[in-house]
Amino acid sequence: MAEKIKVALLGAGNVGSQAARILVEDNAVLEKRIGAPVELIGIAVRDTNASRHWNADPSLYTTDAESLIDAADVVIELTGGIEPARTRILRALKAGKSVVSGNKALLAKHGVELQAAADESGAQLSYEAAVAGAIPILRPLRDSLAGDRVTRVLGIMNGTTNYILDQMDTTGASFADALAEAQKLGYAEADPTADVEGHDAASKAAIVASLAFHSDFTIDDVHTEGITSITADDVAAADADGYVIKLLAICEREGADGANIRVNPTLIPRQHPLAGVHGAFNAVFVEAENAGELMFYGPGAGGAPTASAVLGDFVSLARRLVLGGPGVPETSHAQLHATSLDNVISRYSVGVLVEDRLGVLANITRILAEHGISVDSLRQSTPKEGAAQIRMVTHSAKDSDLRRAIAVIDALDTVREVNSVIRVESEKH
Numbered sequence: 247m248a249e250k251i252k253v254a255l256l257g258a259g260n261v262g263s264q265a266a267r268i269l270v271e272d273n274a275v276l277e278k279r280i281g282a283p284v285e286l287i288g289i290a291v292r293d294t295n296a297s298r299h300w301n302a303d304p305s306l307y308t309t310d311a312e313s314l315i316d317a318a319d320v321v322i323e324l325t326g327g328i329e330p331a332r333t334r335i336l337r338a339l340k341a342g343k344s345v346v347s348g349n350k351a352l353l354a355k356h357g358v359e360l361q362a363a364a365d366e367s368g369a370q371l372s373y374e375a376a377v378a379g380a381i382p383i384l385r386p387l388r389d390s391l392a393g394d395r396v397t398r399v400l401g402i403m404n405g406t407t408n409y410i411l412d413q414m415d416t417t418g419a420s421f422a423d424a425l426a427e428a429q430k431l432g433y434a435e436a437d438p439t440a441d442v443e444g445h446d447a448a449s450k451a452a453i454v455a456s457l458a459f460h461s462d463f464t465i466d467d468v469h470t471e472g473i474t475s476i477t478a479d480d481v482a483a484a485d486a487d488g489y490v491i492k493l494l495a496i497c498e499r500e501g502a503d504g505a506n507i508r509v510n511p512t513l514i515p516r517q518h519p520l521a522g523v524h525g526a527f528n529a530v531f532v533e534a535e536n537a538g539e540l541m542f543y544g545p546g547a548g549g550a551p552t553a554s555a556v557l558g559d560f561v562s563l564a565r566r567l568v569l570g571g572p573g574v575p576e577t578s579h580a581q582l583h584a585t586s587l588d589n590v591i592s593r594y595s596v597g598v599l600v601e602d603r604l605g606v607l608a609n610i611t612r613i614l615a616e617h618g619i620s621v622d623s624l625r626q627s628t629p630k631e632g633a634a635q636i637r638m639v640t641h642s643a644k645d646s647d648l649r650r651a652i653a654v655i656d657a658l659d660t661v662r663e664v665n666s667v668i669r670v671e672s673e674k675h
Contacts, residue, residue, distance in 0.1 A: 250283045251564045254318035256290045256311055256334060257325035261348060261375070263299035264553035265322060270302060276557075280564040288314045290325075299549060312337065320563055322556060323347040332356055339363040339371065344567070346559040348375035348552060354449035354465040357456065370566065372559035377450040378403055378528040380551035381544040382558070387457040391534055396458040398498040398533040400671070403450040405526035405546040406434045406441035407473050407493040411511075412524050414481045415490055421476060433526050433547075443472035444493065444509040451495035454530070455507045458497055459582050463507060467584035471510040480666050483637050484595065487623065489513035490521045491668065504585040513595050514671040588646040593622070597666030598636045598655065602629040606660045607636065617651035619643040633662055639670060 255266055269276070269286045276284045289302060290311035308314060311334055315321055321338040323345060325331050331352050338345050340363055347353065353360070353376050364371040374384045378401070387396065402408050406428055413424035425442065428434035440446045448468040455463045473493050484491050494512040499505055514521050519541050523529040528546025533539055545551040600606045611621055620641045627635040640648070648667075656664045 250285055250319075251280060251567060252285050252287045252317065252319045253560070254288055254290065254311075254314040254321045255286060256314075256321065256323045256331075258289050258291045258296075258298055258302075258307070259324065259326070260299050260549035261552045261556065262289070262324040264549040265324060265556050266302045266306075267300040268553055268557050276561065276564075279561055281568045282564070284564065287317055290314050315343065316341070318343060319567060320560060321345045322560060323349060324556065325349070326351070328352055328355065332360070335360055335371075336363055339369045340367055342367045342369050344370040344563045345372070346375075346556055346563065347371070347373045348556055349373070350376040350446070350449040350453065351465075354452040357453065358462045358464070370563050372563060373453070374559050375552050375555035377453055378530060378542070379405075379544070379546040379548060380554045381528055381530065381542045381546065382555070383454070383530045383542050384457055385558075386540075386542070387454065387532070391458075391532070391537060394534040394536045396532060396534045399454055399458050399496070399530060400520060401447075401451070401454065401495040401530040402492055402520055402523050402528050403454075403495045403530070403546065404441055404444075404447040404493060405528055406438065407444075407447070408523060408528070408546075409433045409526045410442070411473060411476070411481070411491055411493065414476070414478060415485065416524075418478060418482070420478050421474065442474050444470040445472075447493060447495045447509045451497055451507050451509055454495065455497040455505060458532070459499065459505050461505065461582040463505070463584060467507055469506075469508040469510070469587050471508075473511050475666075476511055476668075477666070479635075480595075480597070480668065483597065483625075483666075484513050484668075486625070487513075487595075487637075487639060488516050489595075489670070490516060492520060492523070494520070494671070499582070500585045500589065503582055505582040506585045506587070506590055508587065508590070510669055512669050512671050518671065588644070590645045591642050592645065593642055593670035593672075594640045594648055595666065595668045595670055596638045596640065596652070596664065598638075598664050599633055599662040600636055601660045601662065602632050602634050603660055606658075609658065609660065610636070610638075610655055613654050614640070614651050617643075617647045617654075619647060619651055637666075 289306045294307040410424040413419045448470040452463045452465045495509045497507050529543040531541050623639045625637045
């Protein structure tokens with residue numbers, strides 16, 4: 247039974263500084279909740295003289311992360327990136343020290359290795375803050391739904407892209423203008439690539455799928471598309487059909503032993519719960535066999551909200567240390583394999599810019615029919631400068647069939663370009 251919990255904090259950025267603030271300012275509250283005193287023994291940083299979002303006692307800052315890890319009972323890693331975070335977490339776990347991390351990129355790439363190290367030493371590895379900021383989603387998937395069978399998870403897991411798409415929807419802004427506004431407000435980085443290309447959401451999808459399906463997935467298993475090709479015309483067309491475009495992380499079972507994990511722009515009906523998620527907020531929609539449909543909603547980023555998730559994990563780990571119980575190994579008992587997009591069945595919104603000629607539309611629908619794809623709805627713009635824009639929403643079709651049909655359509659001499667292909671979420675909600 248631990249008499250005092252010694253905490254090493256690695257990283258003092260926005261989230262790290264807020265975590266340090268809570269550990270110091272709410273120390274008495276944490277002690278009561280844990281049942282033992284909590285001591286922040288140090289904060290590992292690259293530069294001890296750098297300015298911080300919140301300044302702790304200067305004596306706490308150090309560049310010697312390794313010595314700090316060796317002296318701690320619990321390590322909180324908030325540095326980001328792959329290295330040296332991976333090496334430091336492994337050092338702690340192999341020494342039997344429990345770790346809290348918010349490092350989604352690391353966990354999506356090396357989570358299996360890190361969890362194995364924790365299981366071998368009896369330590370605990372917790373990472374609620376790695377997905378959706380303050381929203382408690384990983385613990386419910388791992389614990390609350392442990393007796394159920396999760397079949398599908400849909401998530402808005404990146405606040406930057408949700409803000410951009412929301413601005414395009416509500417104000418008619420272009421992608422470039424909405425991105426510039428997001429950067430001005432601090433929602434988007436100077437280099438927004440990880441967000442707008444879908445990589446950030448893909449890391450989170452890999453983590454969520456691993457817990458939801460009791461299997462080991464990495465970011466390499468996630469099909470990833472971003473939002474850079476989404477235009478104001480796409481958004482307006484979606485609205486005209488009763489949809490809104492969201493960047494969704496989708497994790498769903500496929501067959502008896504497979505799972506498809508993907509991140510892509512998706513048209514969702516205005517009445518779907520996720521359609522009402524605005525601004526930089528996140529939400530995760532879970533479907534389970536017995537629990538039914540569950541939705542988790544809240545701020546998906548920001549120093550204080552994310553630090554709240556970090557401290558939630560810390561309190562849980564610290565309580566176990568106080569009680570003297572061993573860590574509980576994770577069980578990846580299902581081991582579903584990641585499947586390709588080929589057999590994914592979805593509806594699609596397809597935009598085609600065509601020559602204003604007789605028979606063009608009939609030719610396109612014929613090609614779709616030859617590939618087993620029927621059209622649910624269709625609109626054609628008034629011809630302008632010899633061209634017209636066609637917008638179609640298909641009935642459900644296999645992804646591989648749709649892609650083959652699009653390739654044939656795009657090669658027609660009457661087609662200037664297929665300028666939009668976006669998946670459409672079911673209207674059952």
